[in-house]
Amino acid sequence: MEFTAQQIADILNGTVEGNPDVKVNNFSKIEEGTPHSLTFLANPKYEHYIYHTEAGVVLVNQDFIPSTPLKNTLVRVPNAYAALAALLEIAEKLKKKKEGIDAAAFIHPSAHIGEACYIGTLACIAENARIGRNCKIYPHAYVGENVVIGDNCILYPHVTIYEGSVIGNNCILHAGCVIGSDGFGFAPEGEQYKKIPQLGNVILEDDVEIGANTTVDRAVMGATLIHRGVKIDNLVQIAHNVEVGEHTVMAAQAGISGSVKIGKHCRFGGQSGLAGHISIGDSAAIGAQAGILGNIEKNRTVLGSPAIDARLYLRSSVVFGRLPEMYRKLEGLEREVEQLKKELNK
Amino acid sequence: MEFTAQQIADILNGTVEGNPDVKVNNFSKIEEGTPHSLTFLANPKYEHYIYHTEAGVVLVNQDFIPSTPLKNTLVRVPNAYAALAALLEIAEKLKKKKEGIDAAAFIHPSAHIGEACYIGTLACIAENARIGRNCKIYPHAYVGENVVIGDNCILYPHVTIYEGSVIGNNCILHAGCVIGSDGFGFAPEGEQYKKIPQLGNVILEDDVEIGANTTVDRAVMGATLIHRGVKIDNLVQIAHNVEVGEHTVMAAQAGISGSVKIGKHCRFGGQSGLAGHISIGDSAAIGAQAGILGNIEKNRTVLGSPAIDARLYLRSSVVFGRLPEMYRKLEGLEREVEQLKKELNK
């Protein structure tokens, strides 16, 4: 892949400022550029790097005004970040695609594999599994009995899909994620715990992405349900019977307890945690490390553990650091008031 | 599997209310029932669903009184949740069992496999490992050198058991969990850290269940010890030399630092974390997201980070949201007391 600044501007409907013939063949962070790399400036926080970067071409917003002249060639576009994403997508599509079924893939004779799939070395597809068209199943991935997978899905190495799970179209499952493990269900029986069989399954609808080493437990009965467009980061826990609404996103290490119902377009910060059997309304935002004990109404933004309104939490947090001082002041006031009372009653 | 309401009532020693001949062939959540599904109502929080569910049969508690007539057939039992668990167990037992040693399982000639085991495709059993009777080792599971596994254990795909670990009877290890990885032990050496070899092992006693992608580190020397009946959820971290007492349960993403000793019958909430070298007494309850810096006495319930008595924590948390108001009031009082002092001394 090699493009001139002019070619890039043409692709992006941008304008060149500097040498239109400079050629770039890779991407770089703005602080690490080389003469043959393309970078971008979108977040003003990183502006100082542009005055030192060696990157041959820099994508900038149309209205960017450098404070000193730049030696790099600029390509001005309406939205530098969106333009970068478009270029990354073109580069991604130019990469050589994996294809074909490896001789050392282990596919049960009863399994069905759609057209144009890649099935890698040592991937294992069990009895009666059905995989759609144009899927990529990497080495060491495991697809259990009776699993159904739609079209255009990617399963990276060491993914485990337990029996009976259902995966929609265009889903991406990163390495080591586990779909359909038993929910954590036990009934006390005297001094011990007795396992409650988990006979439901997991359903991922279309366009879902699941991060590396994330776990999604199967339902006791019925389904743990991840709706269309949900994006889940690495090391997240989704317990049994949870339902996650369309286009909700969850950052790494979030943990959702059993039977929680989450609305559409919610955002979960990293390491946030939810108690079981609660509801989260549409478009709610749960801050990082927040602990949610009860229902959250739609459109609310909460923070803290237990979580409260996010702005209130931040304001209270500022005061938290003054608690020792407040305690001393309170004691001082008590003494003074006591003294005043004495003087007044003299 | 298909049963009539009457057959179910007979199995559960319950009574039928409605059509005893209605047939069901699967389980459903109460909000998702179909005419051929069986569901249950135990938690009163879900009662409103019973007036709309399509489920053919609903298990209810003996004393349940519907507020309007129901079209579904009810089976009344002393404890609807326990009755459901019993039915799930019967359904689980009726499922076709995996058996036999797959031609593409990789078993070292020196390893011993007990009777009636299932060893799946691409499972790998290393030198001198010993596996008991009636175990199920799924595809891609790895059993290291000299590992000993008891009877009736299940290892799901991508489980890793490092060399020398010991697993009791009736243990269930979910996909991707890691037993026996090196503890995190380093000694500072000048500017660097030097690895301290971890030569101990991990011992799981009988009836232990380990969740998906959970990690249990081997001891420096001696053993990391998980006693009988312990149930650990997904993505939990158990560090080296930890000891977990009988029938203790840990929710997802809990993290236990090195050399912690935990008593029997404790309960750990999700995302709770413990500092190293401390003791937790029997039947202690550690709340979700709690951070434990010191020993916890038996029977205590703690919450917060650092953790305090759980009720106190919740009461203090309510006041936390009023801290900005308290700070303003405190300043106001200081001014007023100052004013009073002036007036009094006039």
Place this chain on the structure above:
Amino acid sequence: MEFTAQQIADILNGTVEGNPDVKVNNFSKIEEGTPHSLTFLANPKYEHYIYHTEAGVVLVNQDFIPSTPLKNTLVRVPNAYAALAALLEIAEKLKKKKEGIDAAAFIHPSAHIGEACYIGTLACIAENARIGRNCKIYPHAYVGENVVIGDNCILYPHVTIYEGSVIGNNCILHAGCVIGSDGFGFAPEGEQYKKIPQLGNVILEDDVEIGANTTVDRAVMGATLIHRGVKIDNLVQIAHNVEVGEHTVMAAQAGISGSVKIGKHCRFGGQSGLAGHISIGDSAAIGAQAGILGNIEKNRTVLGSPAIDARLYLRSSVVFGRLPEMYRKLEGLEREVEQLKKELNK
């Protein structure tokens, strides 16, 4: 392996107190010793165990004075913990080493494997991967296309290294860790999220250790960069474009958001979490469960979420438990001051 107390003293430049001919052949925790085991006492917290341990030999610090006579043989050394580490290392080196390329390892013909490597059963080395000398690649490990691995590395079972990642010399990657999974990058597009291709990679420099089931995401462009000597525990999340400075250590379940820059010699407590795009100075210490929202200067020690100075946090935490009492006192004072004002204005 069997040594007499005298041989151990000779190796460690220590002195024997007791029977120099007593033989030991394994290591034990001080509370679990047997007549043929060696143990150690370094932390005074564990001193009481020495009066009961059955261990044949106990390493102790030169200046240790038992409060009652001991039946065990003591080996006195300047630093019992360092001496133990040295012995563990000798024992580790005496263990039989794995070697050779297994007949059932799957190595692409274009891959290069250095001298003296062990490649286990069902390991998979993809196209154009290059592995240095003396590496150990365990069963079920996956090394993607164009990955470069240095000398003396260990990859445990079920490790996944995505294409194009670069691993230095002497690195240890524990079971189930994932190197190079896609960063969590999405751009809102109407109601949905559009994936931003992640075309960078991950670079681990020399002497890095990565814990079991830890995930390190590849950069959008450029590299996620883990510098020399960094030690990362289990279940940690490192997001895209993060940079971790030399000899920094991170305890289990820590989570680092995208584009964070971390200095040298920092220490991260378990379950700590960092917001994206911030900087952490050299030698900073981030407490367990801390939540970091902004830059942290070098040498600082912080705690809490949002984090503040660690000592202040602990002092404020003590007062936190008195908040209900403070609230009541504040209300009482308001009433009293009101009363005083009335009396004064009478």
